Amino acid sequence: MPAVSNRPGITGTLLVIGAVTVQLLLEVTLGRVFRAPNVLALVLTYLSINYGNVWSIDSAFWAGVTLDLLLHQPLGASSLGLLAGLQASRLLIAAAPGGNRMTKVLSGAFAGLVYDVVFLLAASRPFLHGLGSHVLPVAARLLMTLVAGILFISVATALSSLRVRGRNEAV
Amino acid sequence: MPSRKGLPRGSGRFWKYSLASLLLLILGPTLLGGVGSWAAARFADLVLGHNSKRDSEELRTQIVELMLENASLREQAMKADRYRLLLGWTRVSSRRAIAARVLYRTEGLISGTMVVDRGSDDGVSVNSICLAPDGLVGVVTSCGEATSEILPLTSPQVRVSCTTRPSGAMGMLQFERGSLRIMNIDPTLDAKPGDEVVTSRFGGVYPDGLLIGTVVSVDESGSSLALSATVTPAVDFESLGEVIILLKDSTDAGRIE
Numbered sequence: 252m253p254a255v256s257n258r259p260g261i262t263g264t265l266l267v268i269g270a271v272t273v274q275l276l277l278e279v280t281l282g283r284v285f286r287a288p289n290v291l292a293l294v295l296t297y298l299s300i301n302y303g304n305v306w307s308i309d310s311a312f313w314a315g316v317t318l319d320l321l322l323h324q325p326l327g328a329s330s331l332g333l334l335a336g337l338q339a340s341r342l343l344i345a346a347a348p349g350g351n352r353m354t355k356v357l358s359g360a361f362a363g364l365v366y367d368v369v370f371l372l373a374a375s376r377p378f379l380h381g382l383g384s385h386v387l388p389v390a391a392r393l394l395m396t397l398v399a400g401i402l403f404i405s406v407a408t409a410l411s412s413l414r415v416r417g418r419n420e421a422v
Numbered sequence: 423m424p425s426r427k428g429l430p431r432g433s434g435r436f437w438k439y440s441l442a443s444l445l446l447l448i449l450g451p452t453l454l455g456g457v458g459s460w461a462a463a464r465f466a467d468l469v470l471g472h473n474s475k476r477d478s479e480e481l482r483t484q485i486v487e488l489m490l491e492n493a494s495l496r497e498q499a500m501k502a503d504r505y506r507l508l509l510g511w512t513r514v515s516s517r518r519a520i521a522a523r524v525l526y527r528t529e530g531l532i533s534g535t536m537v538v539d540r541g542s543d544d545g546v547s548v549n550s551i552c553l554a555p556d557g558l559v560g561v562v563t564s565c566g567e568a569t570s571e572i573l574p575l576t577s578p579q580v581r582v583s584c585t586t587r588p589s590g591a592m593g594m595l596q597f598e599r600g601s602l603r604i605m606n607i608d609p610t611l612d613a614k615p616g617d618e619v620v621t622s623r624f625g626g627v628y629p630d631g632l633l634i635g636t637v638v639s640v641d642e643s644g645s646s647l648a649l650s651a652t653v654t655p656a657v658d659f660e661s662l663g664e665v666i667i668l669l670k671d672s673t674d675a676g677r678i679e
Contacts, residue, residue, distance in 0.1 A: 305435055312439040316446070326454065327446030334440050373447055 270294035288395035289363035296359040332370035336362035356400035363396040541568040551668040557633035557656030586617040607649040
């Protein structure tokens with residue numbers, strides 16, 4: 252699916268702010284080390300597909316910085332992870348042109364997976380020494396992200412069909 | 423969607439932000455710390471005004487002054503503790519007492535004398551008793567107007583009538599063969615190591631009950647039937663700096679001047 256380079260406006264901004272807030276609340280309540288689904292990666296992938304890379308890259312950077320500051324994580328680790336994840340998901344989508352909704356969910360989950368690995372490497376001390384037993388929760392988080400993505404897509408599809416049916420009935 | 427240079431759109435931006443993230447990752451803690459300190463300093467200037475440098479100089483001076491004052495007070499507190507201990511001795515006596523400082527010693531520690539900074543002007547006279555917080559020190563042998571000479575127990579010329587507690591053995595304490603010894607102890611009285619040695623009431627010069635030391639061993643004294651005992655003095659004569667002198671006058675009990 253080719254990326255569309257239009258500006259999302261206030262809706263996109265609100266979407267990113269909402270995603271950061273939800274991610275923050277999830278991480279704080281469920282535990283910060285990969286216990287919550289990566290909602291932010293899903294939303295940024297969604298933005299990348301629908302509004303183009305430029306806006307989603309900006310969002311990924313600033314959302315990552317905000318999340319790092321709020322969660323007292325090493326500054327720049329989340330933004331680097333989100334940028335890498337976004338790039339990876341873009342490559343995945345490019346490799347599977349004309350993909351369906353499941354491809355979007357999978358690319359979002361893949362972005363989350365890449366984000367987690369990059370985050371582990373970047374936030375670890377000494378630098379780049381994070382791959383160890385910490386990798387294990389990443390798989391569980393990947394599953395949670397997939398489930399969240401499927402739920403998100405299902406709800407969005409249901410709402411969309413309801414809207415289309417309502418419009419048809421009105422016509 | 424390709425950009426003008428043939429790269430995918432957003433590629434340059436991606437690398438730019440990735441580099442920024444890496445820089446943040448490396449310099450983040452320093453940046454946050456430095457910016458935080460700078461912001462805090464500016465905020466303090468804004469709120470407290472520009473006098474902070476002058477105030478800090480004044481505060482530094484005050485700290486130095488207070489440190490000096492604190493050191494002086496500590497020294498005075500130590501002296502007060504010592505005088506309080508000395509005063510404790512005089513409470514059991516009905517004699518007037520004055521505190522004195524040891525100025526110097528003459529002719530070595532064992533056979534020599536100690537010179538203190540109190541003399542006849544202060545009421546000190548020959549045969550006045552000299553004490554320390556730990557026990558009996560000696561007796562005043564000569565007296566100037568402002569200084570006095572004290573003969574310590576460790577001098578061979580000193581004889582003290584003493585008794586042991588709790589055994590009650592009596593004898594004459596003197597310095598002999600390099601140690602303090604009680605001579606002529608009645609063998610029927612069971613003096614033993616660990617007994618306290620105090621002045622007896624039969625001496626005439628020394629008031630009774632002043633601690634002298636502790637018995638460390640009891641020996642048979644040569645040909646006579648009487649026993650002798652070796653005594654460790656209670657006072658550490660080497661580190662003696664301040665003493666108290668019991669005056670002969672019996673007014674103002676327990677007062678320290």
